[in-house]
Amino acid sequence: MTATVLTGTELAKAIQAEAAARAEELAAAGRWPHLAVVTATADESSAWYVRSIRRAALKTGLECTVHDLGADAEPAAIHEKLTELSADPLVHGLMLQTPLPSGTTLEELASAIAFEKDVDGANPLSLGRLASGLPAFAPATAEAVVALLDHYKVPLSGRQAVVVGRSTVVGKPAAHLLLDRDATVTICHSRTADLAAVTNTAEVLVAAVGRAALITAAHVRPGAVVIDVGTNPTPEGALVGDVAPEAAERAGSLTPVPGGVGPVTTALLLRHTVLAADRAS
Amino acid sequence: MTATVLTGTELAKAIQAEAAARAEELAAAGRWPHLAVVTATADESSAWYVRSIRRAALKTGLECTVHDLGADAEPAAIHEKLTELSADPLVHGLMLQTPLPSGTTLEELASAIAFEKDVDGANPLSLGRLASGLPAFAPATAEAVVALLDHYKVPLSGRQAVVVGRSTVVGKPAAHLLLDRDATVTICHSRTADLAAVTNTAEVLVAAVGRAALITAAHVRPGAVVIDVGTNPTPEGALVGDVAPEAAERAGSLTPVPGGVGPVTTALLLRHTVLAADRAS
Numbered sequence: 001m002t003a004t005v006l007t008g009t010e011l012a013k014a015i016q017a018e019a020a021a022r023a024e025e026l027a028a029a030g031r032w033p034h035l036a037v038v039t040a041t042a043d044e045s046s047a048w049y050v051r052s053i054r055r056a057a058l059k060t061g062l063e064c065t066v067h068d069l070g071a072d073a074e075p076a077a078i079h080e081k082l083t084e085l086s087a088d089p090l091v092h093g094l095m096l097q098t099p100l101p102s103g104t105t106l107e108e109l110a111s112a113i114a115f116e117k118d119v120d121g122a123n124p125l126s127l128g129r130l131a132s133g134l135p136a137f138a139p140a141t142a143e144a145v146v147a148l149l150d151h152y153k154v155p156l157s158g159r160q161a162v163v164v165g166r167s168t169v170v171g172k173p174a175a176h177l178l179l180d181r182d183a184t185v186t187i188c189h190s191r192t193a194d195l196a197a198v199t200n201t202a203e204v205l206v207a208a209v210g211r212a213a214l215i216t217a218a219h220v221r222p223g224a225v226v227i228d229v230g231t232n233p234t235p236e237g238a239l240v241g242d243v244a245p246e247a248a249e250r251a252g253s254l255t256p257v258p259g260g261v262g263p264v265t266t267a268l269l270l271r272h273t274v275l276a277a278d279r280a281s
Numbered sequence: 282m283t284a285t286v287l288t289g290t291e292l293a294k295a296i297q298a299e300a301a302a303r304a305e306e307l308a309a310a311g312r313w314p315h316l317a318v319v320t321a322t323a324d325e326s327s328a329w330y331v332r333s334i335r336r337a338a339l340k341t342g343l344e345c346t347v348h349d350l351g352a353d354a355e356p357a358a359i360h361e362k363l364t365e366l367s368a369d370p371l372v373h374g375l376m377l378q379t380p381l382p383s384g385t386t387l388e389e390l391a392s393a394i395a396f397e398k399d400v401d402g403a404n405p406l407s408l409g410r411l412a413s414g415l416p417a418f419a420p421a422t423a424e425a426v427v428a429l430l431d432h433y434k435v436p437l438s439g440r441q442a443v444v445v446g447r448s449t450v451v452g453k454p455a456a457h458l459l460l461d462r463d464a465t466v467t468i469c470h471s472r473t474a475d476l477a478a479v480t481n482t483a484e485v486l487v488a489a490v491g492r493a494a495l496i497t498a499a500h501v502r503p504g505a506v507v508i509d510v511g512t513n514p515t516p517e518g519a520l521v522g523d524v525a526p527e528a529a530e531r532a533g534s535l536t537p538v539p540g541g542v543g544p545v546t547t548a549l550l551l552r553h554t555v556l557a558a559d560r561a562s
Contacts, residue, residue, distance in 0.1 A: 107413040128409025132388040132449045158474040166460055168413045179447055179468055184479060186467040187460055193439040198465060201482075 003226070004253035008144070011151040012263035016060050019267070019274045023061040026277055033277035034063035035093040035119065035269065036085045040073035043099055045233045050097055056266045062273055065091075075104035079112045086114035092280055093119035093273030098169075107168055116279065119272035121173060131176045137272045142173035144264035145206055145227050146181065148255060154204065154225050157182035162199050164188045164215065164242070165208035170229055174206055195219065205251075207242035215243040223252035229261050284507070284532035289425070292432040293544035297341050300548070300555045304342040307558055314558035315344035316374040316400065316550065317366045321354035324380055326514050331378055337547045343554055346372075356385035360393045367395035373561055374400035374554030379450075388449055397560065400553035402454060412457045418553045423454035425545035426487055426508050427462065429536060435485065435506050438463035443480050445469045445496065445523070446489035451510055455487055476500065486532075488523035496524040504533035510542050 023033045035057050037050055050066055057064035067081055078096070085091050094117040098106050110122035118126045121139035129136035149156060161183040165171035175185045188198050190209075199205055199219040207215045208229035220226060230242030241257030248254055255261055304314045316338050318331055331347055338345035348362055359377070366372050375398040379387050391403035399407045402420035410417035430437060442464040446452035452468060459466045469479050471490075480486055480500040488496045489510035501507060511523030522538030529535050536542055 107415055124409035124413040124415060125406045126409065127412050128405035128407065131408050131412060131453055132405040134388055134405060158472045160474070160479075172412055172457075172460075175468075176453075179453075179470075182470070182472040184467065184469050184473040186465065187456075188465050189460075189463070191439045191463040192465040193441070198441075 003248040003251040006148060006152050006225075006227075006253050006255045006260065008148055008255065008260045008262065008264040011147060012267040015147075015264070015267035015271050016056065019062075019270045020060045022274050022278065026274070027061065031277055031280070032063050032090075033061075033093070033274045034065070034091050035095070035273040036065050036067060036088075036091045037095050037097055038067045038069065038078065038081055038085070039097040040069040040071065040078055040101055041097065041099050042071040045231075046097055046099065053266055053269060057270055057273075060270050062270055071101060073101055075101070075109065078104070078109055082109065082112035086112065086117060089280070091117065092277035093117055093269070095120040095269070096122060117276055119269055119276055120169075122169065127168065127173060127176075130173060133180070137276075138177060139169045139173045140265045140268040140272065141170045141208075141229060141261060142177055143268050144261045145170075145174045145208075145229065146177045147264055147268065148227060148261065149204065149225065152225075152253070156204065158184070159203045160184050160186070160201050161204040161206065162186045162188060162202035163206045163208060164195070164199065165206075165210070165229070167208065170208040174208060174229075178204070178206075209242050211242055212240050213242070213244035215247055217244070217246045217250045220247050220250040222250050224250070226251045226254045227261065228255050228257050231257060231262060284529040285534040287429060287433050287506075287508075287534050287536045287541065289429055289536065289541045289543065289545040292428060293548040296428075296545070296548035296552050297337065300343075300551045301341045303555050303559065307555070308342065312558055312561070313344050313371075314342075314374070314555045315346070315372050316376070316554040317346050317348060317369075317372045318376050318378055319348045319350065319359065319362055319366070320378040321350040321352060321359055321382055322378065322380050323352040326512075327378055327380065334547055334550060338551055338554075341551050343551055352382060354382055356382070356390065359385070359390055363390065363393035367393065367398060370561070372398065373558035374398055374550070376401040376550070377403060398557055400550055400557055401450075403450065408449065408454060408457075411454060414461070418557075419458060420450045420454045421546045421549040421553065422451050422489075422510060422542065423458055424549050425542045426455045426489075426510065427458045428545055428549065429508060429542065430485065430506065433506075433534070437485065439465070440484045441465050441467070441482050442485040442487065443467045443469060443483035444487045444489060445476070445480065446487075446491070446510070448489065451489040452487075455489065455510075459485070459487075490523050492523055493521050494523070494525035496528055498525070498527045498531045501528050501531040503531050505531070507532045507535045508542065509536050509538050512538060512543060
């Protein structure tokens with residue numbers, strides 16, 4: 001048995017087409033949806049990711065400005081820039097790219113992102129509202145997990161979902177979104193005693209650790225739906241997921257890396273930005 | 282085998298004694314720790330609970346005012362009262378008691394509780410910060426679960442914890458607190474397919490549903506530590522937990538109801554209020 005490949009490209013295109021249509025209408029009304037991205041790193045894969053977001057934004061008819069503060073940026077300077085862009089009426093979506101300079105965290109700084117512009121759900125208020133069942137933008141990657149499952153009509157209610165990884169940007173919000181869809185959700189992490197035993201209970205397995213090939217065939221319950229959130233750069237300059245290719249022997253279906261969660265994440269960021277522009281008075 | 286009984290009374294006393302000592306010092310400096318409780322219900326067990334908080338507060342040397350808006354209170358009036366008390370420099374801790382009049386929820390109204398006074402962790406910002414690893418008051422009941430486990434030196438790191446119930450006030454924050462302690466955490470709920478199968482994986486089982494005797498012996502892994510958060514009134518006017526008495530045959534240890542999580546919850550509310558008073562300038 002080889003797993004069905006659950007690509008994200010089709011879904012991403014559909015989301016982007018819808019966002020483009022609405023962006024066009026807003027532009028016709030004199031409102032230009034605008035995503036601002038703040039970066040403060042020399043990390044190559046981060047720069048690559050930001051360029052890909054910008055390309056997708058422009059192609060979709062959104063403005064996209066990148067504010068590169070440099071890898072030596074002080075936390076106070078990042079905070080100030082986020083505050084400034086939060087107050088800028090021409091900016092509708094605002095995200096802070098990771099990694100960040102040592103001595104600060106996304107969680108600490110993201111409070112400076114205005115809630116209504118927090119299109120990547122990084123402000124703790126967004127996560128708290130999400131967990132409380134109140135409207136908020138979810139982190140785009142976490143939302144992409146559920147959007148892909150929906151796109152491929154994977155039932156979630158009453159099913160066992162296991163999320164490997166407990167980050168604030170993916171693992172935890174993905175767990176809340178799956179819980180909202182009535183899945184029974186387990187969160188595993190580096191301290192989990194027998195990871196394969198736990199992941200073998202998963203009808204839906206979400207790998208969001210950021211370690212290449214952490215999930216092997218032995219971790220996968222036969223027939224499971226596996227969503228691979230990892231994007232790990234290889235020495236050769238390629239990207240690989242958290243799931244080893246051999247896992248396809250046991251999985252029922254599996255998202256590829258690249259071309260799975262990634263494009264949907266970018267598309268959702270753009271959708272959120274258009275929504276934020278739509279709501280801005 | 283019969284389970285060891287993990288009472289909360291000793292721990293509650295220790296927390297209250299510490300809070301009382303600090304309250305005394307603050308009072309000597311002219312600052313009187315003050316907990317304000319807003320209620321809008323005719324529910325008898327709620328009224329009983331509020332009176333018990335007030336008794337404990339006064340005994341601990343804290344002021345405690347109860348603002349009863351009546352069961353017919355409009356959401357706007359509750360919001361206004363919370364806003365007013367949030368701005369009152371003499372109030373250090375502020376909580377909104379449930380149940381609330383129909384047409385509103387704790388999650389919606391609690392945004393009006395100033396974050397620094399949110400001693401029962403009801404504001405979504407508190408939950409989001411908690412989930413993000415940032416300082417915040419946890420909901421007292423959720424924190425009581427982990428405080429009891431700590432008091433009885435139950436190891437959590439790498440162990441399987443199962444939380445039954447996904448409420449914003451208990452299940453979800455308890456899951457985050459257990460995750461912070463490096464447990465592998467599963468959240469179950471009414472839509473979980475085979476509840477007993479899942480709860481039987483639990484080395485630590487937290488029952489937080491609010492349904493008497495939902496957890497039977499068959500739900501308990503032999504030797505498990507069981508924390509019973511339920512407080513369900515019986516027709517005879519007594520309180521029973523979510524765990525059936527027969528579960529003690531399989532559990533290694535078990536918190537009683539009443540006298541388990543309850544007193545620790547109240548003590549933590551008082552500790553939070555004293556901390557909030559301490560931080561207020």
